[in-house]
Amino acid sequence: MYIRRISRKNKNGSVTSYVQLAHNERNPKTGNPQAKVLYHFGREDEVDMDGLKRLAASISRFLGDEPVASEPKDSVQLSLLDSKTFGTAYIVDSLWHELGVGQAISKRLAQRKYEAPIERAIFAMVANRALDPSSKLGMEDWVKRDIALPGVENFEVHQGYRAMDFLIESDVDIQREVFETVADLLNLEVDLLFFDTTSSYFEMDDEPEEDSLKQPGYSKDHRPDLPQVVIGFVVTRDGIPVRCWVWPGNTSDMTVIPEVKKDLIGWRLGRVVTVVDRGFSSEDNLRELQKAGGHYIAGEKMTSGKQTVEDAMSRPGRFKTIRDNLEIKEIVVGDGEARVRYVLVRNPDEARRDAFRREAHLKALEAELARLKELDNDAHTKAHCRLQSHPTFKRYLKSDKRGNLTVDHQAVKAMERLDGKYLIRTSDDTLSAEDVALGYKQLWQVEAAFRSLKQTMELRPMYHRKNERIRAHVLLCWLSLLLVRVAENRTSHTWREIRSVMNEMHLVTYKAGSGRVRQRTEVTPEQAQILKALGYEHPPLFSDISTDTL
Known part of the structure; x- marks a missing residue:
């Protein structure tokens, strides 16, 4: 390892020299040694060359490299300052930029005059949801002591709240722009969208205000004693969250479909078949889903008492096996405008x-x-x-x-008569009965998204009081889920597995005289496999080298 100087000639004839930290490694094809740059220090006239040489020599000894000929004899000793988790943060930051989230936020920040780094504050809160969920106050110590987030040296609560306020002002635009970037980048299949709702409760002693999102309602968390909000998600067949909504806790599932349909108008979704559970299968909702050429696959209550359902359930006919644990029977009830197409599914x-x-x-x-x-x-x-x-x-x-x-x-x-069965209704005659059954079965993708929200991102319980902060909190969790789902799909590993492996990669900061060095630990074979699956290079060996007095 050694200090390397390179020079560039300017247009006016002057020459500017730049300083780099490099080491030689053999070219795997030619076998000849070649220089690999580990760190760029900047212009030669702006750095302490003698100090850098001593520092390079100390790093070389620390790594066990052979001493270079130009190594100063008075190289300094190293002392460890801290070691922070880095690997998973590097993945989250890489996904953040690749999926265009940071760009979408920065684009809307361009016209604002914020002194605080709002984009990095939002990133830090999203990363916290994915890596180690905590309160905004708890994030101050988390960033300071535990995690090495790229571009985030510290986090202050007031900056976090300011960033949340900005985020909710631009939430619709950001969600749409992120979706378009992700749809192009990942070539998302958006012909089939899954929609469902869940609820999330609040820990509070006082009664909710009349205009508050926090209201008593049917709790899917089994906490009817606490006020809650209702959260809606649209998810692709690959489990990628497309859009999220937040409604008052007393909102009925039957009432939200028109708003969801309206909010997705103009999005580049193409021909879409929306898949919904039985709670959304009112006639009004189904008609709403058919507007503008749309179609639906909807669960139907077998005990609803509808005549068409009774006719479908009593219709004779054999089941066709499409998978080892799935049998189907297609049933058409009525004629003309009264015609209804059902698929009866049985799981033995x-x-x-x-x-x-x-x-x-x-x-x-x-x-x-x-x-x-x-x-x-x-x-x-x-x-x-x-x-x-x-x-x-x-x-x-x-x-x-x-x-x-x-x-x-x-x-x-x-x-x-109902053992192992469920009934599906669809408006799309172009889909085979098998596609209808398998499409509805994929509704578990939304349920998996909700489980991740509540378990991995720890969406609940919430303590925010203002409606805007509640919406912003859900949006942070949505962004976190987006990054996590993409990582899981690419690696075929659960986020827990990815996090366990990558958390072992640390960023170590040590002191060398008046200098400071930040260096990552060696990449293990398991970490290299995950990075390769994600399509990312190994993080730089050094992220900061300075000769400034600490």
């Missing part, structure tokens, strides 16, 4: 599980009914009411003429 494995669970429920119910006969007066009344309102047992019960509870064998028989 799930059918056996349904039957096993029901037998266990009935066995437990028979025991409860036998125990009920032994009770008198108030004890009997209380046990009777408790059994009649039981969330599982009530579906198997009926009352006789005397008001006594008995097993409803007709209801049990009706349930047997």
Whole structure:
């Protein structure tokens, strides 16, 4: 390792010299030694050459290299200052720039006069969601002590909140621009979009204000005691999140489809078939999804009581096996404008599980009914009411003429007919029945996105009070999920696996006299494999070398 000087001739005839840290390595083809530049110091007239030579010699000894002929004899000793996790941060930063997120934010910052580095503050908060979720206050110590984020030396809470306020002002434009960049870069298949909603609760003691997003509602987190918001996601068949929404916690799933459809008008989506779960399959929603040439694949409640559903469920016909655990039967009900196309799906494995669970429920119910006969007066009344309102047992019960509870064998028989089955409705006649069934089954991509939001990015619980901050928090999690999903798809590893391997790569800072060096640890074979799958070069060996007094 040695200090190298290169010179360039300027247009006016003058010569400018630049200083580099380099070392020689053999060309794998010719076998001849060639210089590899490790770090650029800048112009020779702006650096301390003697100090750099001493520093280079010390680094060389630290790495175990052979001393160079020009090595000063008075090279200084090295002392370790800190070691921070770096590998996963490098991946997140590389994805951030490749997917155009930083560019989309910087583009909207160009007309603003912010003194704080807003783009880097937003990046730091997104990275925090993916790497080690914490509060904004906790991020100050995280950046200072634990993580080496490219371009982020420190993080201050007030800068974070200022960055969140800017982010929510431009959220629609940023989401759209990022989508267009990602769609072109990754050649996304956006012919099939999956939409679903979830909820996320808040830890708070005071009552939510009337105009607040935080409202009581049906909690998918099983926390009906806490106020919440409703979050909607549109996801591609590859699990890439396209857009997110935030609504008040008392919003019904049935009411949001028109807004989702309207917000995606003008996006470069081409011909789109939207896949939604049973909670969105109202006639109004389905008509909305068909506007502007769109189509839908929607789950249908088999016990909805609709005549078309009853006709579809009672239609005879054989199932066709499309996979080991999936059988389908196509059914068309009605004619002309009243025509409805269904695909009935049966999973034999799930059918056996349904039957096993029901037998266990009935066995437990028979025991409860036998125990009920032994009770008198108030004890009997209380046990009777408790059994009649039981969330599982009530579906198997009926009352006789005397008001006594008995097993409803007709209801049990009706349930047997539904074992392992689900019903899908579609407006697209060009899709095969198999594509309809498999497309609907991929709705788990949205569920996987929600699991990642709540578990990996730790979306919940939230403590923000202002509506804008709540929306900004969800948007930060959405951006984090975007980066994580792309990394998972490219590497075929879970984010937990990627993070575990890459977190072992550290950026070490050590002191050499009056100089400072920041150097990454060696790249392991596992880390090299992940970087190759992502399409990224190894991080530079040195990220900072300085002879300034510390």
